[in-house]
Amino acid sequence: MTPQIRAEAARLSAHFAAHGAEPVETPILQPADVLLDLYGEDIRARAYVTSDPLRGEMMLRPDFTVPLVRAHMESGRAEARYTYSGEVFRRQEEETGRPSEYIQVGYEVFGGTFPEADAEVFATLHSALEGLELRAVTGDIGLIVAAVAGLNTIEARKRALLRHIWRPRRFRALLERFSGRRPAPAGRAALLAAEDPLAGAGPEIGKRGAREIAARLEALREDAAAAPISEGEVALLDEIMTLSAPLPEAIGALEDIAMSLPSIEAALLRLKQRTEALAARGLAPEALEFEASFGRTALEYYDGFVFGLVAPGRPDLPAVATGGRYDALTRVLGGGRAAPAVGGVIRPELVVELRGSAQ
Amino acid sequence: MIRLGVPSKGRLMEKTFDWFGQRGLTLRRTGSDRDYAAEVAGVAGLELNLVSAGEVPRALADGRLHLGVTGSDLVREKLAGWEQVVRELAPMGFGGADLVIAVPKLWVDVETLDDLDAAAAAFRRTHGHRLRIATKYHRLVREFLRDEGVADYQLIDSQGATEGTVKAETAEAIADITSTGETLRANGLKVLPGGLIHSSQATLFKSRRAEWSDADRALLQELTARLGL
Numbered sequence: 001m002t003p004q005i006r007a008e009a010a011r012l013s014a015h016f017a018a019h020g021a022e023p024v025e026t027p028i029l030q031p032a033d034v035l036l037d038l039y040g041e042d043i044r045a046r047a048y049v050t051s052d053p054l055r056g057e058m059m060l061r062p063d064f065t066v067p068l069v070r071a072h073m074e075s076g077r078a079e080a081r082y083t084y085s086g087e088v089f090r091r092q093e094e095e096t097g098r099p100s101e102y103i104q105v106g107y108e109v110f111g112g113t114f115p116e117a118d119a120e121v122f123a124t125l126h127s128a129l130e131g132l133e134l135r136a137v138t139g140d141i142g143l144i145v146a147a148v149a150g151l152n153t154i155e156a157r158k159r160a161l162l163r164h165i166w167r168p169r170r171f172r173a174l175l176e177r178f179s180g181r182r183p184a185p186a187g188r189a190a191l192l193a194a195e196d197p198l199a200g201a202g203p204e205i206g207k208r209g210a211r212e213i214a215a216r217l218e219a220l221r222e223d224a225a226a227a228p229i230s231e232g233e234v235a236l237l238d239e240i241m242t243l244s245a246p247l248p249e250a251i252g253a254l255e256d257i258a259m260s261l262p263s264i265e266a267a268l269l270r271l272k273q274r275t276e277a278l279a280a281r282g283l284a285p286e287a288l289e290f291e292a293s294f295g296r297t298a299l300e301y302y303d304g305f306v307f308g309l310v311a312p313g314r315p316d317l318p319a320v321a322t323g324g325r326y327d328a329l330t331r332v333l334g335g336g337r338a339a340p341a342v343g344g345v346i347r348p349e350l351v352v353e354l355r356g357s358a359q
Numbered sequence: 360m361i362r363l364g365v366p367s368k369g370r371l372m373e374k375t376f377d378w379f380g381q382r383g384l385t386l387r388r389t390g391s392d393r394d395y396a397a398e399v400a401g402v403a404g405l406e407l408n409l410v411s412a413g414e415v416p417r418a419l420a421d422g423r424l425h426l427g428v429t430g431s432d433l434v435r436e437k438l439a440g441w442e443q444v445v446r447e448l449a450p451m452g453f454g455g456a457d458l459v460i461a462v463p464k465l466w467v468d469v470e471t472l473d474d475l476d477a478a479a480a481a482f483r484r485t486h487g488h489r490l491r492i493a494t495k496y497h498r499l500v501r502e503f504l505r506d507e508g509v510a511d512y513q514l515i516d517s518q519g520a521t522e523g524t525v526k527a528e529t530a531e532a533i534a535d536i537t538s539t540g541e542t543l544r545a546n547g548l549k550v551l552p553g554g555l556i557h558s559s560q561a562t563l564f565k566s567r568r569a570e571w572s573d574a575d576r577a578l579l580q581e582l583t584a585r586l587g588l
Contacts (some may be wrong), residue, residue, distance in 0.1 A: 033427070033523050091569055093498075094440035106427075162512065163480060170476065170508025177473065185470045185552075202464025203547045206532075208490075216468045216481060227551055274379040 001087075001349075005103060009085045012105040013347065016083035017126045019120075021107055024082045028089075029244035032057035035066060036042065036161065036334065038301075055131070060089035064106055064334065069341065070266035072110050073334040081110035098318065099349070108343030110330075115270065118305045118325060119277035121328075121342045125321045125357050126309065128346060132354055134309040134320055136287065138247065139294030141253070141324075142304040143267045147240050148273060150263020151233055153178065154226045156219055168296055180228035192221050236261045243292040247275055250290035274305060303328040305342065311354055320354065323348045360406055361575050361582075362429040364418055367395055367409035371561060374453045375428050378561075382586045404578050407420045413437075415564075422569035425579075431457055432536065432559035436496050445564040449588050454561035458496055460554030461543045462532045463525055469555040472507050474531070481512040482531065489513035493521050493530035496556070500534040501554045522546040563588075 017023065029052070035043050045063040061067060063082050085105040092100050107124055111116045126136065148161045157178045164171040165356060176182040191197050197217055204210055205338035236257055243250055254268050275285050295306030302324035309321040323344020365375045365386065367514045386398040386407055395409040415429035416437040428451070438444050462469050469478050479490040493515045494500050500514060515530050522542050524530040532551075536559065537543055537554060552578055571579070 036513070040510050041501055041512060042487075044514075045501055045505070087553050095443055160477065160480075164508060167510065169506070171508075173473065173508070185474075188470070191467055197467050198465065201467050202549075203467055204463075205547045206463050206465075206467065206530075207528050208463070208478070208531050210465065212478075212481065212485060213466060216478060219477075219481075220468060239561065310445035 001103065002128070002352070004352045005349045007104050009105050009350050012128055012346055012348055012351075013083055013085045016105070016107040016124065019081070019107070019124050019164075021081040021083035022206035024068065024071070024084050025082065025086070026061065026064055026071065028061055029058045030061050030067055030085070031055065032059045034070070034333075035062070036061050038066065045093050046091055048091050062090055063088055063347070064104060065108075065329070065343070068106075068108060069326075069330055069333045072341075073273075073330060073337060073339065078109075078339070082106075082110075083107045097316075103348050104345040105348060106339065106343060107343040110339050110341050112340060112342060114340065115274040115277040117340065117342045118274050119281050119283075121323055121344050122278060122305075122307055123281040124285060125323060125344045125346060129309060129321060129351065130258075132320070132351065135289065135312045136307045137284075137289045137291055137294055137310060137319075138312060139291050139296075139306040140267065140271055140307060141295060141302055141306060142270060143292060144241060145265060145303065146264045147237055147261060150261060151229055151237070153229050154222060156222065157226070157229070166296055168293070175229070175234060177222075178229045179231065179234045184224070188220070189224070192217065193225055232260070240264070241293050243290065247285040247288045247290045250292075251275065256277070270304075291356060295322075301329055302326050307344070311350070314354075317350055318347070320350045360410055361425040361578055362406045362423070362569075363399070364408045364410040364415050364424040365397075366412040366415075366428060366431075368411075368562075371378055371412055371454055372409070375451070375561065378451050378453070379586075384582075402578075402582075404574065405582070407512075412431055414446075416441075419564055419566040419570055422566055425566055425569045425571065425575065427564050427566070428561055429564065430454060430455070430456075430559045431501065431562045432496065432557055434562070434564060435557060436499050439498070444568060445566055448563045448565050448583065449586070451496070451561040451563060454559070456536045456538045456559050458534065458536050458556040458559060459500060459535045459540075460492070460500075460532060460551040460556065461522075461537075461548040462551055464544075464547055465551045466549075469551065472551070473553075475551060476509045476511070479509065483511045490532065491515045492529040492532045492534055493517035493524040494534035495521070496534060496536075499556055522548060540549060 001102055024346050048060040050058050053056045063299050068082060088104050091103050092098055092233055109121055127253055139217060148158055151158060160174055161171060164174060198210055239257055243253055251272060258268055279285055304325035306324035308319035310319045311317050321344055325342045327338060327340050330341050366372045385390050387400060388397045390396040397409050398409040399405045399407050412429045413433060414435045418424040420428045420438050433444060434441050434454040469475055482490045490512045492512050495518050497514055517524055521533045521535045524533060
């Protein structure tokens with residue numbers, strides 16, 4: 001960590017504080033179970049796990065979002081703006097040349113109103129990086145959620161697809177099966193038709209018992225009886241997910257899609273309102289890219305607005321800034337309560353590197 | 360000096376000796392059955408080391424061995440980014456075994472990874488914790504399930520008698536090496552048809568991290584020619 005990077009982090013912290021954020025700290029050691037339950041086993045490949053003799057498995061924080069959300073939800077406060085600055089740790093399983101330890105400086109708004117909070121967070125990060133000529137990419141996970149929720153099919157299929165929005169490959173596999181492009185496994189029809197599918201199957205061992213198997217067989221019967229998701233709907237979904245254009249053009253394309261898929265109308269309205277709120281802050285929509293699948297493979301689980309500020313012509317570098325809305329995360333960690341939350345982080349070491357290469 | 364590491368005991372060692380022998384290179388032990396001294400007959404500049412198969416990957420990565428024979432599963436499990444660390448010179452056609460996912464035979468509803476994933480989601484809702492898979496191949500299993508997009512599972516470390524973990528209710532499923540599947544069946548488990556993670560076999564690897572002098576490179580070229588690689 002060079003003095004330049006520290007100085008840049010301090011400059012960013014001051015910028016965020018000047019926008020009304022109060023500085024907060026979180027412990028570096030985080031309980032592993034919370035992160036594992038949230039992100040799944042994959043996080044082990046991306047975070048350092050260590051063990052504490054008293055507290056069990058701990059992780060070096062891979063980001064600030066989770067501890068910050070927990071702290072905010074426990075505080076019971078309705079509204080707050082926070083800023084933080086500190087190291088995060090990301091294990092690299094392969095030689096990528098990317099650092100396994102770097103500083104994040106963040107700005108997070110809890111309890112803000114829509115769409116102002118979205119625009120505020122984006123504009124605050126954007127103005128912190130003025131002069132770097134970064135490309136702004138935006139997306140909206142809420143649009144994909146709305147498109148899936150509006151499919152003309154059974155609820156169980158929608159639930160399954162929504163669960164895998166952040167895993168594009170499984171999402172694709174499920175969609176192919178639900179639309180009849182990929183056949184059910186051999187023998188499945190006979191199994192579902194059998195009077196006693198469990199007869200002679202084997203001893204009942206383990207915690208997943210016969211009743212759970214019977215419940216899943218019932219779900220499979222319901223699925224088998226349901227009509228496939230139509231080719232037309234799959235095509236519309238593909239069209240949304242591969243959409244990539246400047247924001248005004250993207251809105252135009254989505255308006256066309258909404259004629260055939262009216263379920264996205266509410267999400268599209270939110271996208272338009274956010275675009276207006278951004279424009280009101282002097283961010284011209286034509287200068288903002290829209291990529292509908294942006295943020296789908298990220299670590300964080302954003303569920304609405306997502307954005308990144310990336311250095312054009314430097315595909316070797318990760319995004320200098322990333323952020324988005326994560327209302328759902330507050331519900332998961334809030335123990336029954338939820339709060340609207342939007343935030344983003346900047347990596348000062350990338351700012352320093354880009355300034356250095358520009359000179 | 361090129362250092363070649365081969366498995367230090369059992370059938371794997373014998374088969375390795377045979378494999379080299381059939382290609383005109385005689386590997387032999389020089390001491391008693393109990394010590395691990397060995398040599399390659401008539402090749403100057405090639406030193407034979409008898410090493411536990413499990414330690415060969417690390418020794419190749421550290422550059423302590425130039426060449427090594429071990430299971431392809433062990434290299435993939437123990438070395439992050441293994442392709443940057445070693446190069447596969449030759450699959451040797453023995454020591455074959457599959458790393459598979461196995462679930463209770465009773466799970467008639469689980470045949471594919473789609474099914475495993477759906478069962479894991481329902482299991483988590485019912486039991487309040489993720490579906491546990493016992494294994495000692497953490498990296499291979501995790502990478503496989505990540506690439507396939509399976510969620511809501513949890514890996515439980517099991518260094519032995521993994522097939523028994525389901526009955527003991529410390530895991531709901533397992534991921535383990537099997538050659539015939541017999542032990543799995545005897546423990547009430549079945550191989551998940553879509554759950555083949557890796558087909559392993561004994562393989563001759565070259566270290567990319569060891570120091571290779573000009574003389575070493577010349578010798579390697581001569582060896583690969585003799586071995587028909």
